[in-house]
Amino acid sequence: MNNQRAMFASLLLALTVAACGRKESSDDTESAAPQSVASTNIAPVAPATGKVVVVELNSDAAGNYFKPSKFEVHRGDVIRFTLKSGVHNVHFLPDSNAGKSNLPAASDMLQLPDQTLDIPVNFAPGKYYFQCDPHAALGMVGHVEVED
Numbered sequence: 001m002n003n004q005r006a007m008f009a010s011l012l013l014a015l016t017v018a019a020c021g022r023k024e025s026s027d028d029t030e031s032a033a034p035q036s037v038a039s040t041n042i043a044p045v046a047p048a049t050g051k052v053v054v055v056e057l058n059s060d061a062a063g064n065y066f067k068p069s070k071f072e073v074h075r076g077d078v079i080r081f082t083l084k085s086g087v088h089n090v091h092f093l094p095d096s097n098a099g100k101s102n103l104p105a106a107s108d109m110l111q112l113p114d115q116t117l118d119i120p121v122n123f124a125p126g127k128y129y130f131q132c133d134p135h136a137a138l139g140m141v142g143h144v145e146v147e148d
Helices: 002-020 133-138
Strands: 052-060 063-067 070-074 078-083 116-120 126-131 141-147
Parallel strands (some): 052 078
Antiparallel strands (some): 052 063
């Protein structure tokens, strides 16, 4: 019986590790190819043509936060969310971005240090709100301004 439990636990662990998969980050952020992200409001994701803006996701003595939490990007840039500590996601809520289109779907949870999520900036110019769903009430929110 204990042998069966051990085998089941090993199988469950292997499946969990495989499902969480890790995307290696690149030190050459200017030339790194972005990962496509599904859009909730149709419109295909445009290829990145600009710079990569890195936003860290953190959990430490200061709390749960994005760093930076406010920044500017241009159409064609890529926002690269990089997990530094904790377990977080990124969500551009439709109701907090009323009238905006091309919002990416809520991401899966980032769980491994240096795991990344790339979001190509194909939004219309304007200000956008995003959050970490489990930590929004604790202040883990951010704002990005998209310029042409």
